[in-house]
Amino acid sequence: MAVEERIEQSPERAAEPSGTPDVRLERVTKRFDDVVAVDDLSLEIERGSFFALLGPSGCGKTTTLRMIGGFEEPSAGVIYLGDHEVSGTPPYKRDVNTVFQSYALFPHLSIFENVAFGLRRKGTRGGNLKGKVEEMLDLVQLSGYGRRKPRQLSGGQQQRVALARALVNSPRVLLLDEPLGALDLKLRKEMQLFIKRLQHDVGITFIHVTHDQEEAMTMADRIAVMNRGKIEQLGGPDDLYERPQTAFVAGFLGISNLLTGEVSGRDTVRLGDGTTIRVRADALDGRSGRVAVGIRPEKIRPDDQDPNALQGVVRERAYIGVSTQYIVETRYGNVTVVVLNDRPGSIPHSPGDHLTLSWDPEATFILDPMEEPA
Amino acid sequence: MTQLVEAGASLRSARLRLSAALWRRPWLKLALLLAAPVLVFAVVYLGALASLFVSAFWQIDSFTAAVVHKWTLDNFRTLWHDHTYWRITGRTIGLAAAVTVTDAVLAFPLAYFMARIAPPRWRALLFVAVLLPLWSSYLVRIYAWRTILAKNGALNWVLNGIGLPDAGLAYTNTAMWIVFSYVWLPFMVLPVYAALERIPDNYLEASQDLGAKGSRTLRSVILPLAIPGIVAGSIFTFSLTLGDFITPALVGGAGSSFIGNIVEDKVGQPDIPFAAAFATVPVVVMGIYLLIARRLGAFEAV
Ligand SMILES: Nc1ncnc2c1ncn2[C@@H]1O[C@H](COP(=O)(O)OP(=O)(O)O)[C@@H](O)[C@H]1O
Numbered sequence: 233m234a235v236e237e238r239i240e241q242s243p244e245r246a247a248e249p250s251g252t253p254d255v256r257l258e259r260v261t262k263r264f265d266d267v268v269a270v271d272d273l274s275l276e277i278e279r280g281s282f283f284a285l286l287g288p289s290g291c292g293k294t295t296t297l298r299m300i301g302g303f304e305e306p307s308a309g310v311i312y313l314g315d316h317e318v319s320g321t322p323p324y325k326r327d328v329n330t331v332f333q334s335y336a337l338f339p340h341l342s343i344f345e346n347v348a349f350g351l352r353r354k355g356t357r358g359g360n361l362k363g364k365v366e367e368m369l370d371l372v373q374l375s376g377y378g379r380r381k382p383r384q385l386s387g388g389q390q391q392r393v394a395l396a397r398a399l400v401n402s403p404r405v406l407l408l409d410e411p412l413g414a415l416d417l418k419l420r421k422e423m424q425l426f427i428k429r430l431q432h433d434v435g436i437t438f439i440h441v442t443h444d445q446e447e448a449m450t451m452a453d454r455i456a457v458m459n460r461g462k463i464e465q466l467g468g469p470d471d472l473y474e475r476p477q478t479a480f481v482a483g484f485l486g487i488s489n490l491l492t493g494e495v496s497g498r499d500t501v502r503l504g505d506g507t508t509i510r511v512r513a514d515a516l517d518g519r520s521g522r523v524a525v526g527i528r529p530e531k532i533r534p535d536d537q538d539p540n541a542l543q544g545v546v547r548e549r550a551y552i553g554v555s556t557q558y559i560v561e562t563r564y565g566n567v568t569v570v571v572l573n574d575r576p577g578s579i580p581h582s583p584g585d586h587l588t589l590s591w592d593p594e595a596t597f598i599l600d601p602m603e604e605p606a
Numbered sequence: 607m608t609q610l611v612e613a614g615a616s617l618r619s620a621r622l623r624l625s626a627a628l629w630r631r632p633w634l635k636l637a638l639l640l641a642a643p644v645l646v647f648a649v650v651y652l653g654a655l656a657s658l659f660v661s662a663f664w665q666i667d668s669f670t671a672a673v674v675h676k677w678t679l680d681n682f683r684t685l686w687h688d689h690t691y692w693r694i695t696g697r698t699i700g701l702a703a704a705v706t707v708t709d710a711v712l713a714f715p716l717a718y719f720m721a722r723i724a725p726p727r728w729r730a731l732l733f734v735a736v737l738l739p740l741w742s743s744y745l746v747r748i749y750a751w752r753t754i755l756a757k758n759g760a761l762n763w764v765l766n767g768i769g770l771p772d773a774g775l776a777y778t779n780t781a782m783w784i785v786f787s788y789v790w791l792p793f794m795v796l797p798v799y800a801a802l803e804r805i806p807d808n809y810l811e812a813s814q815d816l817g818a819k820g821s822r823t824l825r826s827v828i829l830p831l832a833i834p835g836i837v838a839g840s841i842f843t844f845s846l847t848l849g850d851f852i853t854p855a856l857v858g859g860a861g862s863s864f865i866g867n868i869v870e871d872k873v874g875q876p877d878i879p880f881a882a883a884f885a886t887v888p889v890v891v892m893g894i895y896l897l898i899a900r901r902l903g904a905f906e907a908v
């Protein structure tokens with residue numbers, strides 16, 4: 233059920249020059265006693281985008297979100313919503329709504345009254361209120377549920393009520409803190425697509441916090457990968473996956489193989505034993521000295537069709553259904569290779585087999601060499 | 607010898623059969639487990655109530671003062687037609703209601719401060735302060751109030767000291783109201799505290815997030831979620847006041863009798879049937895109170 237018209241915006245918001253970011257953080261730091269939860273973080277979030285804050289537990293995602301929502305004040309730095317600085321503005325005056333991790337639906341109010349709560353605070357009454365609430369319940373596919381109490385709904389339905397309750401206020405920004413954390417895997421996958429479609433339909437900026445890289449990549453247009461209160465890298469899902477700039481990002485978004493060597497030309501790296509491999513020139517970007525060359529497992533082919541080649545012996549094999557994962561022992565250590573099972577019949581390689589591995593130089597990325605491989 | 611073995615075997619098989627039967631019917635196990643306490647409860651508690659109710663329909667022989675086991679509604683008729691009993695019932699219920707409202711009004715802010723604002727150390731201190739009076743005897747506390755409110759008591763002494771006239775509270779309904787409100791306050795504070803403490807922080811954040819200021823959050827979120835606690839507390843304060851006869855006797859005046867005082871008098875005369883008849887009144891009032899509370903949804907777990 234696509235809703236064609238977008239939720240109407242406040243006149244003040246509509247008057248802003250287009251291109252004004254909806255949310256801007258300038259050198260924001262948040263300290264709790266001696267813990268630095270968010271560390272000198274700057275960020276701009278474009279209007280109408282689906283933005284994800286991705287990172288391991290404890291990296292400061294929730295704290296960042298709570299500062300935007302007004303539940304925490306930064307220890308230093310400034311936050312803008314549109315072109316307004318919002319320091320010291322309480323949550324009830326901010327043009328932002330939140331979907332809480334455990335939904336926080338009011339247990340004593342009906343679904344209708346939960347969704348109507350924000351509208352009533354703005355003085356919406358009567359038929360107008362009823363119309364808006366019902367339209368919203370319809371949008372999250374819960375029309376007819378208005379008279380029930382939250383406890384009479386399943387987890388997925390409660391989740392959608394929480395979305396409706398926030399979105400009905402047509403906020404400038406919707407904040408979602410691990411909104412799918414409490415759902416089982418299948419429902420989580422469904423809700424990922426549901427929320428993504430919803431965001432597209434309503435056109436409101438979403439900021440989605442998650443520690444699940446797959447969820448972030450499925451849903452978001454842009455992702456900020458956070459680590460220890462800082463942003464490690466910001467970009468589209470493909471940027472982050474194909475061209476990670478730090479070992480942390482490379483590791484957080486999936487498995488990668490890293491080969492350490494010395495830069496030997498504009499697009500070549502010499503490995504420890506003298507073998508030269510070709511890499512992407514723009515990834516090398518004029519670097520010199522020691523670097524780590526990264527290749528994702530599915531970019532490596534178990535044949536010699538691509539320019540860079542390595543010999544190895546299959547050590548382990550894991551059949552995953554869609555694909556098979558091999559651990560291949562090479563001169564440079566173990567290499568993980570993932571091969572799509574796109575042909576009928578048996579799995580071609582077994583432990584003990586000798587194998588040639590090859591990959592396209594375009595599929596490589598370059599990182600600083602690590603002391604210890606992650 | 608063989609007999610003994612056989613007996614042992616049959617005993618064992620009987621035991622196995624029993625345990626299998628219990629396993630197949632879990633309710634049976636529960637029934638066996640609960641039988642004894644339920645029986646004691648039924649006999650002692652409900653039995654006493656029933657015999658009270660039954661004896662209310664008996665009568666007393668005016669010459670011998672012996673109980674006559676003849677069914678009659680005379681006791682209830684007297685209660686109904688004599689205005690004195692109406693007045694006493696009205697006073698008892700009215701004071702119970704006033705005490706309940708007073709305690710709710712006093713307990714809510716205190717419990718709110720304890721549950722949601724006070725740092726842990728303060729909270730512990732306040733708990734002790736609320737519970738401390740319960741560590742001394744109820745009688746001691748009432749006597750303490752008697753001396754405070756007495757004509758030459760502490761209250762008037764303080765008032766006179768700052769140039770004000772006597773409060774004149776000794777042996778009045780107001781004195782009873784003050785003393786009742788004081789002695790039952792902890793029974794209101796604790797359940798309200800428990801209800802407030804259980805409210806997750808993120809409900810309050812969600813309310814703010816949706817545009818509600820503090821006062822609106824208090825009215826629309828906190829208060830409704832505290833209602834079950836307030837009702838639980840009110841059941842204590844209301845029923846404890848309703849059934850009391852010591853405070854009216856000790857701090858009340860000439861016209862301060864409660865239902866309990868009349869019941870005590872009649873038991874002493876002895877006119878057990880009339881005492882029993884009057885004693886059913888608070889039971890019925892309490893029953894109605896609980897029904898109303900339930901109708902208002904106070905017992906629904908939210
Ligand atoms: N209210 C608080 N008091 C003290 N420390 C906090 C508080 N909130 C968060 N922290 C700390 O700040 C860090 C970041 O927390 P958080 O933002 O919740 O991380 P995330 O959401 O990424 O898991 C953690 O080390 C956490 O313990």
Ligand SMILES: [Mg+2]
Nearest residue numbers: 293294295410
């Ligand atoms: Mg978090």
